[in-house]
Amino acid sequence: MKVCITQFLTRFLFFSVLIIFRCCSSNGSGEKERTLGIIKPDGLSGNYTDRIRKVILESGFHINKEMIIQLDEVNAADFYAEHSSKSFFTSLIKYMTSGPVLVMILEKEDAVAHWRHLIGPTDAGKAKITHPQRNKD
Template sequence: MALERTLSIIKPDAMEKNTAGAIVARLEQEGFTVKAMKRIHLTRAEAEGFYAEHRGRGFFDELVTFMSRSPILVMALEREDAVAKYREVIGATDPAKAAAGTIRKLYGANVGENAVHGSDKPATAAREIAYFFAGYEVAPSATA
């Protein structure tokens, strides 16, 4: 199986609770390699741009307000089957429904403040990584 990349965002709620380090450590324990990482504070316009596909949906304004309220940690992660594995490790969107031991179960409070964002498919991951990182900012994959 080939290496794949996914975007991870540690959201404002987890950053405010100082759980980013524990989340990054967990991801590394799960076999992810951090290829790029930065701490940023999104403007409202940047959050709107990132979540543009949700514009017009009932939760859009709340989501954009939340994502721009305080800093986030964005990472480009790599491993085999990265998108699916990341989604498995973070758990269901609603922490109350997430499996025991998943990141959202451990660190999320509710559907809106659920600690992390993850790409839903490889094509989305590529677009999302490019939204936050210039090509030169992402470390190349190891070659055999």
């Protein structure tokens, strides 16, 4: 019974964050908007959370809410469903369920555009070229 309640609460919190994210994103017209930021498992296990938070705040974002959650395969597959036909999907799900993640609701004027610029490309090869500062202490 306890396991069922824990699974329910995890899914409830995860989908609540997704609903908030989808409902609160704006049209990018210069008004404050919200976006979702996720510190992945290696960011938490490598103790990079404080450093990442500092960069986020120094970039002018406000962290409205944050929570640490453990994604299960169902939640991760739902979240990354747009990538389900891609070759990396299975390894992405395995990685995102390998440990807890920190989910943050970030707010700033034109938050989505600024967040995409801050995090850079998701392709590690491109990121090394366009965002070399990512790998520096």
